[in-house]
Amino acid sequence: DTEVTQTPKHLVMGMTNKKSLKCEQHMGHRAMYWYKQKAKKPPELMFVYSYEKLSINESVPSRFSPECPNSSLLNLHLHALQPEDSALYLCASSPRFRDLYNEQFFGPGTRLTVL
Amino acid sequence: QKEVEQNSGPLSVPEGAIASLNCTYSDRGSQSFFWYRQYSGKSPELIMSIYSNGDKEDGRFTAQLNKASQYVSLLIRDSQPSDSATYLCAVNYPTDNYGQNFVFGPGTRLSVLP
Numbered sequence: 034d035t036e037v038t039q040t041p042k043h044l045v046m047g048m049t050n051k052k053s054l055k056c057e058q059h060m061g062h063r064a065m066y067w068y069k070q071k072a073k074k075p076p077e078l079m080f081v082y083s084y085e086k087l088s089i090n091e092s093v094p095s096r097f098s099p100e101c102p103n104s105s106l107l108n109l110h111l112h113a114l115q116p117e118d119s120a121l122y123l124c125a126s127s128p129r130f131r132d133l134y135n136e137q138f139f140g141p142g143t144r145l146t147v148l
Numbered sequence: 149q150k151e152v153e154q155n156s157g158p159l160s161v162p163e164g165a166i167a168s169l170n171c172t173y174s175d176r177g178s179q180s181f182f183w184y185r186q187y188s189g190k191s192p193e194l195i196m197s198i199y200s201n202g203d204k205e206d207g208r209f210t211a212q213l214n215k216a217s218q219y220v221s222l223l224i225r226d227s228q229p230s231d232s233a234t235y236l237c238a239v240n241y242p243t244d245n246y247g248q249n250f251v252f253g254p255g256t257r258l259s260v261l262p
Binding site (some may be wrong): 073074075076078096121123130132133134135136137138139140141142144 | 179180182184185189190191192194197199229236238240241248250252253254255
């Protein structure tokens with residue numbers, strides 16, 4: 034299995050809702066990432082988990098809460114989002130984190146719309 | 149601030165031509181370089197990685213790296229309309245805090261005209 038999967042593909046939520054995005058990989062990768070991508074912009078790093086521990090939080094607002102239940106799963110819990118949070122949310126994984134020769138592999142993304 | 153720069157395009161080439169995509173980066177300590185293809189509304193797909201100076205070929209794709217000039221390029225031979233996409237250059241460079249950081253360029257939009 035050489036892919037990263039993400040669910041749901043699309044999500045529409047109100048500003049008072051709580052929802053979660055899910056990411057899964059079975060490549061034995063020990064680093065997993067959340068990125069946010071707005072239209073016509075490159076992906077922006079949000080969080081990095083290495084060996085199931087949070088390694089990087091790029092000053093992301095607390096309304097985004099990551100969780101790594103095990104080495105294959107990564108969740109992003111969403112609460113009280115704003116319309117400007119509407120974007121494509123991408124999960125990625127790589128064999129290791131502290132490795133200059135890492136390749137990152139992306140999942141298909143979740144298209145999030147906040148009303 | 150580590151920077152990765154690309155021409156935003158659009159770069160238009162006729163079908164069958166060679167498309168040349170360029171990327172420059174600011175940190176001389178950068179060690180690894182990646183090209184991703186991203187179709188509209190889809191996620192980035194890794195197409196090439198390169199770590200050493202020179203050329204690396206994979207099918208119709210050739211990545212070229214010149215660390216002295218801090219320049220990496222992607223050539224697409226025999227361009228097809230299906231190659232029309234945004235191409236993202238990514239650079240992995242060392243940091244004191246985290247050991248490495250992965251920075252994307254803004255992307256170049258390629259349009260292959262039938």
